[in-house]
Structure formats: C-alpha cells, structure tokens
Amino acid sequence: xxxxxxxxxxxxxxxxxxxxxxxxxxxxxxxxxxxxxxxxxxxxxxxxxxxxxxxxxxxxxxxxxxxxxxxxxxxxxxxxxxxxxxxxxxxxxxxxxxxxxxxxxxxxxxxxxxxxxxxxxxxxxxxxxxxxxxxxxxxxxxxxxxxxxxxxxxxxxxxxxxxxxxxxxxxxxxxxxxxxxxxxxxxxxxxxxxxxxxxxxxxxxxxxxxxxxxxxxxxxxxxxxxxxxxxxxxxxxxxxxxxxxxxxxxxxxxxxxxxxxxxxxxxxxxxxxxxxxxxxxxxxxxxxxxxxxxxxxxxxxxxxxxxxxxxxxxxxxxxxxxxxxxxxxxxxxxxxxxxxxxxxxxxxxxxxxxxxxxxx
Amino acid sequence: xxxxxxxxxxxxxxxxxxxxxxxxxxxxxxxxxxxxxxxxxxxxxxxxxxxxxxxxxxxxxxxxxxxxxxxxxxxxxxxxxxxxxxxxxxxxxxxxxxxxxxxxxxxxxxxxxxxxxxxxxxxxxxxxxxxxxxxxxxxxxxxxxxxxxxxxxxxxxxxxxxxxxxxxxxxxxxxxxxxxxxxxxxxxxxxxxxxxxxxxxxxxxxxxxxxxxxxxxxxxxxxxxxxxxxxxxxxxxxxxxxxxxxxxxxxxxxxxxxxxxxxxxxxxxxxxxxxxxxxxxxxxxxxxxxxxxxxxxxxxxxxxxxxxxxxxxxxxxxxxxxxxxxxxxxxxxxxxxxxxxxxxxxxxxxxx
Numbered sequence: 001x002x003x004x005x006x007x008x009x010x011x012x013x014x015x016x017x018x019x020x021x022x023x024x025x026x027x028x029x030x031x032x033x034x035x036x037x038x039x040x041x042x043x044x045x046x047x048x049x050x051x052x053x054x055x056x057x058x059x060x061x062x063x064x065x066x067x068x069x070x071x072x073x074x075x076x077x078x079x080x081x082x083x084x085x086x087x088x089x090x091x092x093x094x095x096x097x098x099x100x101x102x103x104x105x106x107x108x109x110x111x112x113x114x115x116x117x118x119x120x121x122x123x124x125x126x127x128x129x130x131x132x133x134x135x136x137x138x139x140x141x142x143x144x145x146x147x148x149x150x151x152x153x154x155x156x157x158x159x160x161x162x163x164x165x166x167x168x169x170x171x172x173x174x175x176x177x178x179x180x181x182x183x184x185x186x187x188x189x190x191x192x193x194x195x196x197x198x199x200x201x202x203x204x205x206x207x208x209x210x211x212x213x214x215x216x217x218x219x220x221x222x223x224x225x226x227x228x229x230x231x232x233x234x235x236x237x238x239x240x241x242x243x244x245x246x247x248x249x250x251x252x253x254x255x256x257x258x259x260x261x262x263x264x265x266x267x268x269x270x271x272x273x274x275x276x277x278x279x280x281x282x283x284x285x286x287x288x289x290x291x292x293x294x295x296x297x298x299x300x301x302x303x304x305x306x307x308x309x310x311x312x313x314x315x316x317x318x319x320x321x322x323x324x325x326x327x328x329x330x331x332x333x334x335x336x337x338x339x340x341x342x343x344x345x346x347x348x349x350x351x352x353x354x355x356x357x358x359x360x
Numbered sequence: 361x362x363x364x365x366x367x368x369x370x371x372x373x374x375x376x377x378x379x380x381x382x383x384x385x386x387x388x389x390x391x392x393x394x395x396x397x398x399x400x401x402x403x404x405x406x407x408x409x410x411x412x413x414x415x416x417x418x419x420x421x422x423x424x425x426x427x428x429x430x431x432x433x434x435x436x437x438x439x440x441x442x443x444x445x446x447x448x449x450x451x452x453x454x455x456x457x458x459x460x461x462x463x464x465x466x467x468x469x470x471x472x473x474x475x476x477x478x479x480x481x482x483x484x485x486x487x488x489x490x491x492x493x494x495x496x497x498x499x500x501x502x503x504x505x506x507x508x509x510x511x512x513x514x515x516x517x518x519x520x521x522x523x524x525x526x527x528x529x530x531x532x533x534x535x536x537x538x539x540x541x542x543x544x545x546x547x548x549x550x551x552x553x554x555x556x557x558x559x560x561x562x563x564x565x566x567x568x569x570x571x572x573x574x575x576x577x578x579x580x581x582x583x584x585x586x587x588x589x590x591x592x593x594x595x596x597x598x599x600x601x602x603x604x605x606x607x608x609x610x611x612x613x614x615x616x617x618x619x620x621x622x623x624x625x626x627x628x629x630x631x632x633x634x635x636x637x638x639x640x641x642x643x644x645x646x647x648x649x650x651x652x653x654x655x656x657x658x659x660x661x662x663x664x665x666x667x668x669x670x671x672x673x674x675x676x677x678x679x680x681x682x683x684x685x686x687x688x689x690x691x692x693x694x695x696x697x698x699x700x701x702x703x704x705x706x707x708x709x710x711x712x
Contacts, residue, residue, distance in 0.1 A: 047498050048496050048498045048499050049498045049499055049501075049502040074504075075504070076501050076502050076503075076504045077502070079501050079527055079528075080498050080501050080502060083527060084497060084498055084501065084527075085498075146522065201622055201623065201624075202513050202514040202515075203514055205493060205514060205517070206514060206517060206518060206519070209493075209517070209519075216494075216497070216519065216520070216523070217519045217522075217523060219523070219526060331494075332494045332496070
C-alpha cells in the first residue's frame with residue numbers, strides 16, 4: 001500500500017502485507033465488537049425461564065445505573081437475570097479471553113502450532129487438584145470459591161512450575177525439553193487423575209463435569225476473583241508482545257534483537273500459566289478455544305503478536321460466550337463439546353481457504 | 361428471606377470488599393451522626409450471604425408440635441431453618457417426591473426431578489426442573505420455593521446445592537444409607553413439610569410391614585444371594601455396608617458383597633469363590649436374561665447357575681428409599697424364597 005519507489009522496492013510486498021493486515025484487523029475488531037454486544041444481549045435475555053426482554057432490560061439498567069424504567073418485576077426474575085445470567089455471560093467472556101491469549105502465548109513461546117494453554121501439563125494438574133478436592137471430605141467455601149476451585153488453581157500452577165524446573169536440567173534445547181517434560185509430567189498427573197476417578201465412586205460425576213467444563217457454577221464472587229487475575233495477566237502479556245515477536249524468530253535472532261531470551265520466556269510462561277489457571281479454576285477444562293482462536297486470528301491478520309494477542313482475546317471471548325449460549329439452549333450440554341463441534345469445521349474451512357503461506 | 365435478595369447488592373464485590381465498604385460506610389455514618397444510614401445498610405449485611413437461610417449455629421428446635429420456624433439438621437449435617445409451613449416445594453429426589461405425595465402435600469410440589477419410573481402417577485403433572493445429571497437452577501428460582509429437597513451423596517450435584525443456597529433458597533439434603541436412615545428421612549421430610557404426625561404414622565406402618573416380612577422368613581434357610589446391579593462391563597453388586605445388603609439380610613438371604621465398604625464392583629473370581637445360591641437380576645429391564653447369565657465364562661460352576669436359581673427383580677421397588685420400601689422388602693423375600701408365603705401388603709396410597 002505504499003507509493004514509495006526505488007529504494008523501498010524490495011520490501012514492497014511486506015509493506016503491502018502490513019497495510020492489509022492493519023485493515024483486516026480493523027474489520028475483525030469491528031465485527032468482533034459487534035458480535036460481543038450481540039452475544040451479551042442474547043446470553044442475558046435467553047434462558048430456560050422466559051423473562052420479557054423489557055423486564056430484563058429494566059432489571060439490568062436498574063442494577064447497573066440505578067435508572068428505573070417504570071416497570072415492575074418479580075424478585076425471582078431479578079435473581080435469574082442478575083445473579084445467574086449476567087455473571088455467567090461475563091465469566092464465559094473472561095475465560096474465553098484467558099484461554100485465547102494464553103494459547104497465542106504458548107504457541108509463540110514454544111513455536112509450535114499444536115501448543116495450547118494445556119500443553120505443559122496445566123490441564124492435568126488442574127484436573128487432579130479438582131479431583132482431590134472432590135474426594136476430600138471437607139466443604140469449605142470462602143468468597144464463593146470452594147476447595148475445588150482453589151485446588152484446581154494451585155494444581156495448574158504447581159504442575160507448570162514442576163515442568164519448568166525439571167526442564168532446565170539436562171542437555172536438550174530449552175524448547176524441546178519444555179515440551180517433552182510437559183508431556184511427561186502431564187502423563188504422570190493424568191495417571192493420578194485416572195486413579196482418583198477410579199476411587200471416586202459416586203463423586204465420579206462431579207469430577208467428570210469438571211473435565212467437560214462449563215459455566216453452571218458462575219457467580220459474582222467467582223467472577224470477582226477471576227477477572228483481576230485474567231485482566232492483569234493478559235495486560236502484562238500484551239505489553240510483552242514485542243518479546244513474543246522476537247522469540248517467534250528463533251532464540252538467536254531474538255537475542256540479537258536485544259531480548260533476554262531466558263528471562264522473557266520465563267516471564268511469559270508464568271503469565272500465560274497464571275491466566276490459564278485462573279480460567280480453568282472457574283470453568284473446568286474447556287478445550288479447543290485456546291488452540292484454534294489464535295490460528296484463526298493469524299490466518300486473518302498475520303503473525304504479528306501486537307495484533308494477534310488483543311484480537312485473540314476478543315475472538316476467544318465472543319466464541320466461548322456464543323458456545324455457552326448454544327450449550328445452554330441445547331439443555332446444558334458441556335460447553336467444550338460445542339466449541340469443538342462448531343469450531344473444528346469452521347477452522348478446517350478457514351485453513352483450506354487460506355491463500356497466503358501460513359506460518360506461525 | 362427470599363425477598364431480601366432485592367435489597368441493595370448492585371455490584372459484584374467479593375465478601376471482603378463488601379465488608380470493607382460496609383465498614384467504611386459505618387465509620388462515615390458514625391462520624392456524621394446519621395442514624396438512618398446505619399439502618400439502611402444493616403439489611404445488606406444479612407442479604408450478603410447464604411446466612412439468611414442456613415443458620416450458622418444449630419439451636420435445637422422446641423419439641424412442641426406446630427414448630428415453625430424450626431431449625432433442623434439435614435443428612436449432611438447442615439442446620440436448616442424452615443421459616444413457616446412450606447407451600448411451594450421443589451423435590452430433587454424421586455423418593456422424596458413419593459414421600460411428599462404419601463404425606464398429603466403432593467399438590468405443593470411445583471417442580472421435581474425427572475423420574476424415569478414416574479411414581480406416583482400424580483407426579484406426572486409436576487414440571488421437571490432437574491434430570492439425572494443436571495439441575496435447572498433458573499427454573500427453580502423462578503418457582504420461588506419455600507423449600508427445596510435435594511439428594512445427598514452426589515445424587516444432586518453438590519455445586520447445584522451450593523448455588524441454590526447462595527441464592528438464598530432453603531435446601532434440605534436427604535440421603536439414606538440404611539433402613540433406619542430411611543425412617544429418619546421420612547420423619548425429617550414430615551417435619552419440614554409440617555406433617556410430622558403423618559410421617560410418624562407412616563414410619564410405624566413401614567416398621568410393622570417389615571416385621572411381618574421378617575416373621576414370614578424367620579426359620580427359613582438363608583441362601584447366599586448375589587444381587588446383580590450391572591454386568592455389561594465390570595460386575596456390580598452391593599457393597600458390604602450398603603442399604604441393599606441390609607435389605608437382603610432382612611429378606612432372609614445372605615448377601616454376597618463386594619468385600620469393600622463402599623465399592624460396588626466385584627470380580628468374577630470373588631463371585632465364584634463366594635458361590636451364590638440365588639442370583640437376582642436387577643438389570644433384567646435392560647435385556648439381561650438368565651440364559652445370558654448362565655452362559656458367561658466361568659459362571660457355570662456357581663450353585664445358582666447349576667440349579668437354575670437366576671431370577672429377575674424390579675430394582676426400583678427394592679431400592680427406592682421411600683414409602684414403598686416394605687413392598688420392596690416383600691418382593692425381595694418372595695423372590696429369594698419363592699416357596700414361602702410372604703404376606704402381601706397394600707401400598708401407602710399417594711394423596712392427590
């Protein structure tokens with residue numbers, strides 16, 4: 001899109017691509033925001049109990065701005081809209097954002113298109129923590145968080161910490177070592193999870209429902225606990241988009257660009273894991289979003305992390321909120337099934353239509 | 361107590377944040393001497409948590425009969441306060457639905473858990489608000505029930521129970537691991553529903569019927585009975601300390617159990633070693649036949665298979681911990697001892 005000539009000639013295709021990426025990202029961001037508004041409206045208006053849209057609107061404006069629209073509604077309608085639906089929709093947005101940003105970060109860090117937020121054992125760690133919480137005969141609830149959320153969060157963080165520490169010993173290159181250690185630790189934890197499930201008896205269903213993921217348990221206190229972690233984590237990752245771009249070029253090139261590779265990698269790994277742990281603690285294991293959303297965004301706007309990270313956040317939030325709306329209207333089926341059922345065919349179509357040479 | 365949800369709680373603050381804000385408000389109110397500010401804040405503290413419905417301290421209720429408000433302890437040890445006689449009830453366990461109908465308050469059930477066997481038939485007109493594995497919290501909230509009965513031991517998902525309580529609903533969790541616990545649950549259900557006298561009478565009736573079955577099988581040999589719950593993959597039968605094992609003993613049989621206090625799977629080797637004399641197929645409704653059981657590898661050495669003592673049984677009647685329990689015991693006794701004369705009793709009729 002440049003009109004310069006002469007000296008810039010060899011770089012012209014690249015510059016054109018950057019211009020196109022910018023336009024495409026504006027289109028994607030605009031349609032994403034529209035979809036966001038739409039999904040919030042649908043998610044709050046829709047449910048197993050029919051509430052008149054005007055009542056819903058009146059309840060939300062009353063609660064948000066204290067404005068009275070001159071309508072009356074029942075106490076149960078208010079509870080349904082304000083204490084069940086609104087926190088649920090918002091939680092699905094927050095978790096979608098977290099998984100998509102974490103996925104984009106892990107893919108960039110590990111330079112592996114198959115990486116997702118769970119690749120380094122976080123999922124198995126969280127699931128094992130949740131299973132142990134279900135099996136323990138204690139029920140503590142602090143600020144709306146039960147033992148399950150607490151142990152899932154700690155399990156995810158503990159497993160990634162173990163993977164990181166273990167991977168630093170030995171002679172393999174850091175990336176290969178991280179991936180393989182993550183796989184090994186994940187397998188070990190998965191065996192522990194299988195054992196816990198085998199021993200769980202009647203509690204099996206509760207563990208299973210955590211593994212499938214969902215937003216039934218969403219509430220204001222849980223949202224208030226998750227949102228700050230995800231927001232701060234994602235913001236800090238966004239501020240390191242330059243490092244992520246550098247790391248994508250390979251360690252040597254990144255080092256030549258003045259990036260402290262080891263330090264940046266550790267920081268990004270920690271942030272992405274924190275965001276993932278906060279998400280899986282409240283939602284259970286929801287697959288696919290973290291793997292595919294960053295790819296979809298890259299197919300549209302190219303590999304620049306400055307664009308990929310914020311757009312992944314938006315697309316991930318919208319996709320997961322839509323998936324949850326569909327899951328709810330189909331009678332509370334697990335949301336992970338919906339994301340995969342809708343997302344996988346869409347992703348295949350997008351891959352087949354991709355004209356440019358796609359690279360991570 | 362449910363109305364209190366409408367009191368100011370506009371933002372989604374975590375508890376500590378709310379307490380902090382309240383503390384600041386109190387300080388501000390105290391400094392400005394505005395007594396009205398304190399009184400307008402006070403209700404918000406009670407609305408902030410489930411404390412409105414679940415009492416934190418278990419004060420024993422006065423034993424005098426029309427005892428509302430009453431504080432009761434449910435089967436999970438939670439102290440639950442019933443403010444007044446409930447007129448809108450949600451039942452998330454089929455057995456409790458049966459008990460409520462038999463106690464004469466079936467018409468107050470406005471929502472129930474789906475029951476594939478649908479008993480009593482009158483419950484058919486009550487809308488389902490839960491299935492085997494999910495609870496529709498929205499629908500329950502819309503009914504604004506005075507009390508919700510839930511099943512313990514993960515029958516009702518614990519998350520759903522916590523959610524309902526956090527929304528200010530009164531939830532009573534029932535779980536009966538033994539015959540005595542079934543009696544207790546019927547009495548507890550009666551107390552909650554304001555039908556204590558009827559519940560006691562019902563328990564007396566069930567006890568009497570149990571006694572007549574016991575008398576009918578007394579002195580008969582007690583064959584080793586394997587009650588097969590499922591054998592599509594692993595083989596499942598009663599655990600050592602299960603309700604089912606107790607029922608088989610009361611019906612004049614020696615239960616073959618899994619050898620574990622709470623696990624329900626049993627190996628073929630253990631089963632062969634224990635050598636059942638009677639095999640009861642609770643999985644018969646799912647197409648399992650005596651021929652199939654006899655043809656399973658290794659099963660032909662069992663006494664029950666050699667003698668053809670493999671019989672189907674209606675599992676739902678035997679295991680549902682409600683007012684039909686004595687029918688289940690009589691059925692079990694009759695199936696274990698086909699030649700004995702076990703008295704047949706009329707069921708406790710559900711009151712429409």
